[in-house]
Amino acid sequence: MAWLLSWLAVAVFVALAAWCFGGLALRVGGVMLFAGALLTMAETGSLTGVVFASFGWLAWLGGHWLYAVRHHFFASPFARRIFVQVLPRRLDPTRRWGIRTVPAERR
Numbered sequence: 001m002a003w004l005l006s007w008l009a010v011a012v013f014v015a016l017a018a019w020c021f022g023g024l025a026l027r028v029g030g031v032m033l034f035a036g037a038l039l040t041m042a043e044t045g046s047l048t049g050v051v052f053a054s055f056g057w058l059a060w061l062g063g064h065w066l067y068a069v070r071h072h073f074f075a076s077p078f079a080r081r082i083f084v085q086v087l088p089r090r091l092d093p094t095r096r097w098g099i100r101t102v103p104a105e106r107r
Contacts, residue, residue, distance in 0.1 A: 026063030068093040
């Protein structure tokens with residue numbers, strides 16, 4: 001029974017860490033992966049960099065989605081444009097909110 005409580009505590013800790021730091025980690029990691037893939041493609045000419053660049057872009061986009069879910073606004077205008085104008089409406093985490101909770105410095 002003690003092992004079950006240990007696993008539960010670890011799961012709660014990982015979920016809390018992902019909620020608190022996941023958006024930042026995904027955005028920074030996605031940019032680094034995207035930039036590294038572009039540099040590798042420029043250096044070697046290998047097309048496998050396209051796969052890693054797309055994973056980096058998706059990680060960056062996922063980080064912005066998680067940030068928007070937590071804070072009710074997007075961290076960058078580019079991410080907002082992608083979610084509002086390009087992607088399907090159901091993927092926009094800020095849709096159907098009656099009251100926007102935008103900090104005063106962002107208005």
